[in-house]
Amino acid sequence: MYAIIKTGGKQYRVKEGDIIKVEKIKGKPGDIITFDDVLLIKKEESTIVGTPKIESAKVEAKIISQERDKKILIYKYTHRKGFSKRRGHRQSFSQLKVEKIIS
Numbered sequence: 845m846y847a848i849i850k851t852g853g854k855q856y857r858v859k860e861g862d863i864i865k866v867e868k869i870k871g872k873p874g875d876i877i878t879f880d881d882v883l884l885i886k887k888e889e890s891t892i893v894g895t896p897k898i899e900s901a902k903v904e905a906k907i908i909s910q911e912r913d914k915k916i917l918i919y920k921y922t923h924r925k926g927f928s929k930r931r932g933h934r935q936s937f938s939q940l941k942v943e944k945i946i947s
Contacts, residue, residue, distance in 0.1 A: 845859065845860070845885070845945060846858065846859040846885075846945075847885045847901070848882070848883045848884040849882055849883065850879075850883055851869070851879060851881065852866055852868075852869075854866070854867070858903060859945070860942055860943070860944055862942045863939060864939075864940050865938075865940075866937065866940060867936075867938070868937055868938050869940075871907050871910075871938075872907065872910075873907050873908060873910065874906065874907065875906070876904055876907075876943070877904070877905050877907060879904075879905065880902055881897050882894065882898045882945075883896065883897055884898075885898060885901055885947050900947070901946060901947050902945075903942060903944075903945050904943045904944050904946070905940040906940065907939070907940055908941050909938070910936070910937075910938055911936070911938075912935065912937070913934055914934070915932045916932065916933050916935075917931070918930070918931045918933065919931075
């Protein structure tokens with residue numbers, strides 16, 4: 845059984861026991877997070893599709909860690925003008941372990 849959830853403007857396919865990396869969610873490691881935006885649930889032989897989401901379905905996940913990704917460098921350069929600019933960015937993310945899918 846798996847579910848498709850929406851968080852942080854993205855959609856993730858999850859099943860019980862999966863470890864996923866999502867946009868940062870408020871909370872401390874060890875907290876339980878409940879996702880109400882469940883778009884689809886696939887069981888052994890049946891599929892439940894929400895319009896746009898399934899009202900009675902929930903996915904519970906546990907926060908494993910709050911971290912930051914590796915640095916991405918942005919470099920701008922203009923030919924023959926003497927212009928160059930270098931910037932860096934580190935995105936924050938939360939690592940979650942899916943505990944159970946409630947349909």
